[in-house]
Amino acid sequence: MIRLFDSLTLPLLRKLDPEQAHRLAIKGLRSVPMPRAKPDSPKLAARFFGLDFPNPVGIAAGFDKNAEVPDALLRLGFGFVEIGSVTPLPQPGNPRPRLFRLEQDSGIINRFGFNSDGAEVVLGHLMARRERGGIVGVNLGANKNSADRTADYVTLIEAFAQVASYFTVNISSPNTPGLRNLQQASALDDLLARVVEARNSTPAEAGPVPLLLKISPDLTLGELDDVVHIARVRGIDGMIVSNTTLARPASLRERGLALEQGGLSGRPLQRLSTRMVAETYVRVEGAFPLIGVGGIDSGGAALMKIRAGASLIQVYSSLVYKGLGLVEAIKTDLLSTLRRTGRDSLSEIVGADAAMITAEEWPV
Numbered sequence: 200m201i202r203l204f205d206s207l208t209l210p211l212l213r214k215l216d217p218e219q220a221h222r223l224a225i226k227g228l229r230s231v232p233m234p235r236a237k238p239d240s241p242k243l244a245a246r247f248f249g250l251d252f253p254n255p256v257g258i259a260a261g262f263d264k265n266a267e268v269p270d271a272l273l274r275l276g277f278g279f280v281e282i283g284s285v286t287p288l289p290q291p292g293n294p295r296p297r298l299f300r301l302e303q304d305s306g307i308i309n310r311f312g313f314n315s316d317g318a319e320v321v322l323g324h325l326m327a328r329r330e331r332g333g334i335v336g337v338n339l340g341a342n343k344n345s346a347d348r349t350a351d352y353v354t355l356i357e358a359f360a361q362v363a364s365y366f367t368v369n370i371s372s373p374n375t376p377g378l379r380n381l382q383q384a385s386a387l388d389d390l391l392a393r394v395v396e397a398r399n400s401t402p403a404e405a406g407p408v409p410l411l412l413k414i415s416p417d418l419t420l421g422e423l424d425d426v427v428h429i430a431r432v433r434g435i436d437g438m439i440v441s442n443t444t445l446a447r448p449a450s451l452r453e454r455g456l457a458l459e460q461g462g463l464s465g466r467p468l469q470r471l472s473t474r475m476v477a478e479t480y481v482r483v484e485g486a487f488p489l490i491g492v493g494g495i496d497s498g499g500a501a502l503m504k505i506r507a508g509a510s511l512i513q514v515y516s517s518l519v520y521k522g523l524g525l526v527e528a529i530k531t532d533l534l535s536t537l538r539r540t541g542r543d544s545l546s547e548i549v550g551a552d553a554a555m556i557t558a559e560e561w562p563v
Contacts, residue, residue, distance in 0.1 A: 201233070201275065205522030213519075217298040217307075225263070228271040236276030236527065242537050243278075243530060245546060247488045247510055248365055248409035248436045250334055254278035255545060256501070256529050259492050259513035260338035260367065260413075261309075265316045266324040273333040276526045281513065282321070283338030284369050287354050289317030290342055293374065299459050300519065301467070303452040305496065307516040309443070310461030312374040313340040318358050325362040337363040338413070343375055349390045353397040356408075360401040363408050368394055371415035371442035373462045379415055384425040391433040409436040416441035416468065416475045416493065423475070427482040439490040439513070440479050441472045448563060465516035469494025470562035473507045477556035480508025496521055498532020505533075505545055506552040 208227070212220040243254040257279040258272055266282040273280055292314025299308045315321070325335065339355045341348035352368055359366070370381040370390065381390055391412070398410050412435055414426060430438060443462025451457045451467060472493025479489055491509025495501050496517035504512050517525060533545060542548065 201236075201522075201527065202524050204233070205524050209522050213300075216296070217300050217519075218295065221262075221298070225267055228268040233271065233275055235274050239276075239278070239530065240534050242534060242543060243545070245510065245544065248411075249406070250279075250364060250409065252278045252334060252511065254530055255505075255511045255533070256526055257281060257490070257511060257513040258518075259515040260284055260369065261311075262515050262518070264314065266321045266335075269325075269335045270328055270331055270333065273335075275523055276530065279334035279336065279364070279511070281336040281338050281367060282325075283367070284313050284315065284340030284372065285318055285321045285337060285355065285359075286313050286315040286340045286342045287318050287345075287351050287358075288342050289320070290315055297461070299456050299461075301451065301453040301456050301465070304465070304467050305517070305520050306451070306453070306463055306465035306467040307519060308456065308459045308461045308463050310374045310459070312343065313372065315340065318355060322358055322362065325359070329362050334364040335362075336365040336367055336411075338367040338369050340369050340372065341375065341378065348378070348381065349393050352390065352394050356394060356397045357401050360398070360403045360408055365409040365411055365436070366398070367411045367413050367439055369413045369442070371413050373415070373417075373443060373445050382415065382418065382422065382426060384429060387426060388429050388433070391429060391435060395433050395435065411435065411437040411439055411490070413439040414441055414475075414479075416444045416471045417446060418475070420478060423478055424482065427479060431483070431486050435487065437487045437489065438479060438483070439492060440476045440509070441468075441493055444468055444471055446471065464493065465520075466494045466496055469496075469500060473503055474556060474559075474562055476504055476509050477507040477550075477553040480550050480553045481557055483508075495529070496525065498529045498536075501529045501533060502536060502548075503552075506548055506550070507556050508550040508553045510546065510549050
């Protein structure tokens, strides 16, 4: 059924303006009843951050910004859904056009700039579905004109503690001026101290909500040293590696579109994000799990992220080119790998190639 849906919708959506196509996809998931994906093999199940994941394949923040369709996405077979980024106050984001397909590269450039319906609206959506179960994380952003962006993250943690399976502190979007400065050591230490305190002091039914940090793939290794050290000292629960990149690989074929400002994602990000997963993994030294994101468009690419050090993975841009059937394809390939190698769990291969990857030349 999902393959048929993809075959009918993908050609149509690719003919539309990218942002219009995205809105149509959200509306379709809200209105078209999709069949429930087949049950996952217990071999794909894992427990991280105190949460039980039925499988390791999640959908990254950015697709369902305002928590309109988390249950539809869970029904399609995602192991977890991350909504957002949500900002305290509504904001329109950057002017259009702000989303571009690099068709020949299977890539995407976006400069949305944290367009969000705001915390009140998003919270209402999550409150309405809070009894339905499933892992739904909340990606937190700051308002563009906020005088105290750290206070924005604290406000959101206090607001969403009762409905979030986990929080992601997103300080790595390249499309809000100055936001990535929060990754610098002194600013990050203050930020994490305040958000951890807010998380620990905000009552939640199941105890403190896991707190994750999403980082940029454009950090230098020295900056990454600082980020990981501070994250470990402050006791966060995990990291997401990585957000989009401002870099433009020389291999890009869509040279004209490559000049558009914004973050690049999809297949062109695959090698860089995988390298950053491995670099982060060796620095974390098992202190907490990683979620790998960037260019995952097949079971092989998912396996590469896991062997680089990711315990869980997320997809988004690849769905534009591969469709929703990609989720089942990745899970099938991962399960086939386990059976072929006689392993019982993907955890047995997490980070298996990290040392080798970090010894390679830097991807360009």
